[in-house]
Amino acid sequence: MCAEIGRLAIFTRNSVWHCFAPPIYLRLILQQMLRIGYNSLPVVGLTAFFTGGVLALQIYIGGTRFNAESLVSSIVALGITRELGPVLAGLMVAGRVSAAIAAELGTMRVTEQIDALVTLSTNPFKYLVAPRIIAAVLCLPLLVAVADTIGIMGGWIVGVKSLDFNSSVYIKNTVDFLEFGDIFSGLVKSAVFGFIIALMGCYHGYNSGGGAQGVGKATTNAVVSASILILAANYALTSLLFTT
Amino acid sequence: MDTETPRKIPPPPRKPLPPPPGGVVQPAVPAADPTPAPEPKSPIHIHLRDLHKSFGPKHVLNGLNLEVPRGESVVIIGGSGTGKSVMLKCILGILVPDQGSILVDDKETVGQSARAREAMLRHFGMLFQGAALFDSLSVWQNVAFGLIQGRKMRRDEAKDIAFTKLAQVGLGPEVGELSPAELSGGMQKRVGLARAIAADPDVIFFDEPTTGLDPIMADVINDLIVKCVKEIGATAVSITHDMASARKIADKIAMIYKGEIIWEGPADEVDNSGNDHVQQFINGSAEGPIQMEVLKP
Secondary structure (H helix, E strand, C coil), X not given: CHHHHHHHHHHHHHHHHHHHCCCCCHHHHHHHHHHHCHHHHHHHHHHHHHHHXXXXXXHHHHHHHHCCHHHHHHHHHHHHHHHHHHHHHHHHHHHHHHHXXXXXXXXXXXXXXXXXXXXXXXXXXXXXXXXHHHHHHHHHHHHHHHHHHHHHHHXXXXXXXXXXXXXXHHHHHHHHHCCHHHHHHHHHHHHHHHHHHHHHHHHHHHCCCCHHHHHHHHHHHHHHHHHHHHHHHHHHHHHHHCCC | CCCCCCCCCCCCCCCCCCCCHHHCCCCCCCCCCCCCCCCCCCCEEEEEEEEEEEECCEEEEEEEEEEEECCCEEXXXXXXXXXXXXXXXXXXXXXXXXXXEXXXXXXXXXXXXXXXXXXXXXXXXXXXXXXXXXXXXCHHHHHHHHHHHHCCCCHHHHHHHHHHHHHHCCCCHHHHCCCHHHCCHHHHHHHHHHHHHCCCCCEEEEECCCXXXXXXXXXHHHHHHHHHHXXXXXXXXXXXXXXXXXXXXXXXXXXXXXXXXXXXXXXXXXXXXXXXXXXXXXXXXCCCCCCCCXXXX
């Protein structure tokens, strides 16, 4: 266990160093942004939409017990921007992207493509790891911004269509109640989640064992460790930075 | 594929110094050459001394010693799991030996910095057993990869060289635009060979170059290896199980057993080595001093 933590710490240090040390492969970063960010839009959007909708329903059901139905729009906006947007987007992207990165790098490891990079005087951290980490850190906040918007919209649709809220009042309550800090805290968290997602995918893929079983194990470990670390980091960040 | 740094332009030749004031002509003394003469290179290109490497309780290399003469083709033969690939990876710096020394051009490479290793590897080429082509890149991009990334050559210039090298291994320009997944095993090996020789390296490693190929394609690859190594005058180190391949490409053969070199000599002496292990290996016999760890029913 201690050895594993030590290996991860050294891997993280090397990864962060190569994110800043030139050369920076801009084309590879853009390529990864497309794969991590743009291609994750449907899954993140759908998750946010249904979460916003279900949140509106649940808060309405709970709120009617003490005549607080009018709080639905505000609580949906707060819940989505501060917690559910970043966490659910992070978890969905972890499932999709961490697994893909681990499988790709794991296959490169077992087919000796990573060794081939070394023999061609190219540092695998710079060429494979750094572009993925940079792209994930940049893309997750953008994805979460989209998730926040779609999630609030999901709540609004359910509120207006199913719960008979007045559309303009719902929107006004949302806008009036929401503060910049609510959105900002979610975006900061999501950048950290992006780092965790890419790091776990790269770490497990890069150190993948031999054969198909090794790559499968690396993929599973990447998704599980990324998901747990996202939830742990979410608690730590919320309790340390965003409780005020 | 993303850095398109142009090659460094060499500095212009120095102008001769102007005559001294007063027109005094200095006695004609032969001017000292500003560029020091290159140091004579050691006849031993790669020297492995007392190399040890273990993975947990398993000792793979046990004090391996080997000298690879400059410009010669050395073939390492030996059974599976005897340490051939580990030895190669130690030389390349992919694995770090537990003990011992690796000298390349008389310079110690064990413990050298990552930057120094990258600089050293610019003079190395390697053909991997499974070719190890990057499946996200086209064939010509694979061949040109080391030129663009390692040597910072311009992309169009590297592309021209890539197509020349592909032609050298008998592949037409139409192959250059394909993806590695569209090629047969033999073609992938040839692309791997083109990538290994693309930068005209001083040293080329071949990791089981004929494994998994039919006998005719294996002979084609052997011929190409001999031709390419001779053309660029490189030092070659190959590891193989295939004695036909070893006989064809080797100037010198060394046999590795239990992590040690137990015999080495000129390729034409391998049949009269006088070593029971070597004889058993080249005859492919189950009976002899080498006993495989196979449970008998």
